[in-house]
Amino acid sequence: MKIDILAIGAHPDDVELGCGGTIAKMISEGKKVAVLDLTRGELGTRGTDETRKQEAEEASRILKISARENLGLKDGFLINSEESQLKIVKIIRKYRPEMVLANAIEDRHPDHAKAAKLISDACFLSGLIKIETELDGQEQEAWRPKHIFHYIQWRNIEPDFVVDISNFMDxxxxACLAYKTQFYDPDSKEPMTPIATKDFLESLTYRAQDLGRLSGCVYAEGFTTERILAFKNFDSLVF
Structure with a gap:
């Protein structure tokens, strides 16, 4: 299945938190989006890998994504190895996305920055014709996405650009709250974590609102880019 955008996260919920509004907006405009989770999030303090799987399925339904896969890499111990790179290469060649959205280039969780580099390297390697891969017994063709953008997560990284998600914040x-074991619930008996606080839940809104304030819209999501972007014109700019 050919898609337009492949959003990749180290853990289930990374994509929803980092670029869920952008995904919803792109899908509303007719784009096909798939999500790839690198791990099952099995080391998460709250919930289990099985509840995380169910929550990811519900979040996918809410965002109306076309497909979602999980590579089952080891949570907390991501390694930028040949084996991991080739697993991602196979997914890139399977879906042939024009754009990849990836984890933040640096962050509180060590898996996030590791995933950012791993994904970037895999995108490059996927375009090399001498790297041979097979999927379901069929030889795959080389494919390199045109763009790799990194969403912003825990740390307040200065974005290179933002996407107006004013109509998609809700x-x-x-989609984020589909991960009900992970986030703020005053009735939960599970241990408290930094992302399970009321402040973190509220930060999803006020951080998007602040980026919107700075860029001339109501809510926005920020991204960093690996290379300089070129605009065909200024028609899509928000003032």
Whole structure:
């Protein structure tokens, strides 16, 4: 299945938190989006890998994504190895995305920055014709996405650009809250974590609102880019 955008996260919920509004917006405009989770999030303090799987399925339904896969790499111990790179290469060649959205280039969780580099390297390697891969017994053709953008997570990284998600903030929040074991619930008996606090839940809104304030819209999500972007014109700019 050919898609337009492949959003990749180290853990289930990374994509929803980092770029859920952008995904919802792109899908509303007719783009096909798939999500790849690198791990099952099995080391998460709250919930289990099975509840995380169910929550990811619900978030996918809310965002209306076309497909979602999980590579089952080791949570907390991501390694930028040949084996991991080739697993991602196979997914890139399977879906042939024009754009990849990846983890933050640096962050509180060590898996996030590791994933950012791993994904970037895999995108490059996927375009090399002498790297041979097979999927379901069929030889795959080389494919390199045109763009790799990194969403912003825990740390307040200065974005290179933002996407106006003013009409999609509610959908983003709904997708994030599908991970009900992970986030704020005053009735939960599970241990408290930094992302399970009321402040973190509220930060999803006020951080998007602040980026919107700075860029001339109501809510926005920020991204960093690996290379300089060129605009065909200024028609899509928000003032």
């Amino acid at each position: 959908q983003k929040l709904e």
